[in-house]
Amino acid sequence: MVTKLNNSPSPQPSPSGRGGNRENHGLNIAVIGGGYAGMAAAAELAARGIPVTVYESAKQLGGRARGVEYNDTQLDNGQHLLLGCYRETLRLIELVGGDIAQDFLRLPLQLDLHKQFSLKAPRLPAPLHLLVALMRAQGLDWSERLKAARFMLTMRLNDFRLQQDMTVSALLALHDQDANLSLKLWEPLCIAALNTPIHKASAQVLLNVLRDSLDRRRADSDMLLPHLDFTALFPQRAADYVVKHGGKVLLAEGIETITTQADGVTLSSAAGTQHYSHIICATSPTVAARLLDPIAALRNTVAHIEALEQQPIYTVYLQYPEQVRLPCPMLGLHQCVSQWLFDKGQIAAQHGLLAAVISAEGLHQDLSQEALAQKVIAELQREFGISDTPLWYKVIAEKRATFCCSPNLLRPTQQTAEARVLLAGDYTAGDYPATLEGAVISGVRCARLLLAH
Numbered sequence: 001m002v003t004k005l006n007n008s009p010s011p012q013p014s015p016s017g018r019g020g021n022r023e024n025h026g027l028n029i030a031v032i033g034g035g036y037a038g039m040a041a042a043a044e045l046a047a048r049g050i051p052v053t054v055y056e057s058a059k060q061l062g063g064r065a066r067g068v069e070y071n072d073t074q075l076d077n078g079q080h081l082l083l084g085c086y087r088e089t090l091r092l093i094e095l096v097g098g099d100i101a102q103d104f105l106r107l108p109l110q111l112d113l114h115k116q117f118s119l120k121a122p123r124l125p126a127p128l129h130l131l132v133a134l135m136r137a138q139g140l141d142w143s144e145r146l147k148a149a150r151f152m153l154t155m156r157l158n159d160f161r162l163q164q165d166m167t168v169s170a171l172l173a174l175h176d177q178d179a180n181l182s183l184k185l186w187e188p189l190c191i192a193a194l195n196t197p198i199h200k201a202s203a204q205v206l207l208n209v210l211r212d213s214l215d216r217r218r219a220d221s222d223m224l225l226p227h228l229d230f231t232a233l234f235p236q237r238a239a240d241y242v243v244k245h246g247g248k249v250l251l252a253e254g255i256e257t258i259t260t261q262a263d264g265v266t267l268s269s270a271a272g273t274q275h276y277s278h279i280i281c282a283t284s285p286t287v288a289a290r291l292l293d294p295i296a297a298l299r300n301t302v303a304h305i306e307a308l309e310q311q312p313i314y315t316v317y318l319q320y321p322e323q324v325r326l327p328c329p330m331l332g333l334h335q336c337v338s339q340w341l342f343d344k345g346q347i348a349a350q351h352g353l354l355a356a357v358i359s360a361e362g363l364h365q366d367l368s369q370e371a372l373a374q375k376v377i378a379e380l381q382r383e384f385g386i387s388d389t390p391l392w393y394k395v396i397a398e399k400r401a402t403f404c405c406s407p408n409l410l411r412p413t414q415q416t417a418e419a420r421v422l423l424a425g426d427y428t429a430g431d432y433p434a435t436l437e438g439a440v441i442s443g444v445r446c447a448r449l450l451l452a453h
């Protein structure tokens with residue numbers, strides 16, 4: 001149950017509305033934003049006995065990873081997937097009542113670019129599973145397979161650390177990864193993981209992802225596709241958990257201003273003002289920059305946030321007749337507009353529903369939504385012989401889906417120059433690109449910083 005208090009006064013944390021109480025270790029915390037970062041912070045604090053108040057401006061939780069209903073069909077705000085190495089996200093889903101074995105379709109590492117490339121990991125321990133997969137990859141010749149395996153071994157020897165960050169293109173050129181190898185393996189991987197084209201993407205961040213997903217346990221490279229929508233998967237359960245532990249989750253209650261004082265922070269929304277000992281600002285970077293701008297001590301933080309460029313992600317959902325299906329739940333297309341295709345029939349029993357994902361900047365941004373959908377429909381017909389006409393389609397264009405993950409990016413830390421204001425969000429400092437796991441880790445880090453305090 002999520003507490004919904006649209007026009008009612010916000011909760012009074014103490015009789016005076018100021019400060020915290022003894023049971024809460026003197027902490028009286030508000031979280032601004034009910035996306036994955038904010039709900040991770042709230043759940044982690046609730047688990048440690050600190051009830052929090054979450055303010056969410058939308059009518060539902062989940063932010064960029066939220067469920068969306070269209071034509072009586074449950075969609076997401078863009079098709080997402082998790083990796084087996086998303087340890088904190090999976091831990092928190094279980095903490096708030098999820099069941100990883102039941103909630104997900106788990107696919108062992110398999111990268112298929114339809115008819116052009118196929119890499120399938122055998123049941124061997126990591127990183128052997130990857131090396132064998134690379135040596136057997138279809139669509140590469142022997143010298144390319146060897147080069148790819150040598151690249152991974154060299155990165156491993158260097159502990160996946162570069163002395164100097166550079167673009168992914170530069171790193172690939174340095175290690176003799178030729179055009180075919182790059183087009184079929186590294187480029188699709190980089191765009192899927194970093195949502196940034198290889199000529200702009202940070203090689204170090206890509207190596208962080210390769211290290212965590214491919215080099216440790218075999219299950220880390222599994223791809224996890226939830227049977228339920230992304231609001232139901234975590235944020236909604238986290239809200240129920242927070243409420244059960246004495247906290248509040250306020251929907252449709254956007255924070256308009258943040259004012260800091262020596263003894264706390266005042267938040268104002270349409271419902272009035274409230275005073276807290278600390279706040280975690282867990283909005284998107286654009287909103288965070290606007291809210292934090294008036295706080296003089298945070299001028300540098302705001303400058304770092306404003307310097308982040310953004311990259312888009314487009315998802316085209318197509319509802320075909322129920323019998324239409326793809327050869328497997330998820331596969332890619334080589335040099336097509338549609339980069340990755342998902343068969344929601346095989347993932348979530350939504351038969352006939354397909355999703356085509358187009359990540360990062362590109363020429364597709366110049367197309368109208370109708371033209372983009374028609375291109376995807378034509379590709380599905382050409383590649384799989386799907387001649388049916390979709391009953392409907394829906395294009396979800398997230399123009400500011402993630403930050404552009406370029407080399408040596410200065411990302412703001414969770415702890416700020418204003419001790420009572422913490423920052424959570426996928427764009428804050430961390431090893432990961434803009435992902436659910438990056439968002440969740442940042443939220444958990446904020447919670448732990450406050451608990452340590």
Ligand SMILES: Cc1cc2nc3c(=O)[nH]c(=O)nc-3n(C[C@H](O)[C@H](O)[C@H](O)COP(=O)(O)OP(=O)(O)OC[C@H]3O[C@@H](n4cnc5c(N)ncnc54)[C@H](O)[C@@H]3O)c2cc1C
Pocket residue numbers: 032033034035036037038055056057058061062063064065077078079080081082253254255256282283284287313314315398400401402424425426427434435436437439
């Ligand atoms: C189409 C798409 C596909 C993606 N695919 C993947 C994927 O496959 N795997 C993966 O790991 N990641 C993926 N991502 C990235 C992932 O969705 C994000 O990294 C993550 O959701 C960011 O979470 P967040 O909590 O940091 O921010 P957000 O989700 O942006 O949450 C911020 C929240 O703050 C709220 N808010 C804003 N202003 C206010 C205010 N004034 N007061 C109160 N609340 C406010 C917003 O409504 C929102 O709920 C994808 C992103 C998109 C857009």
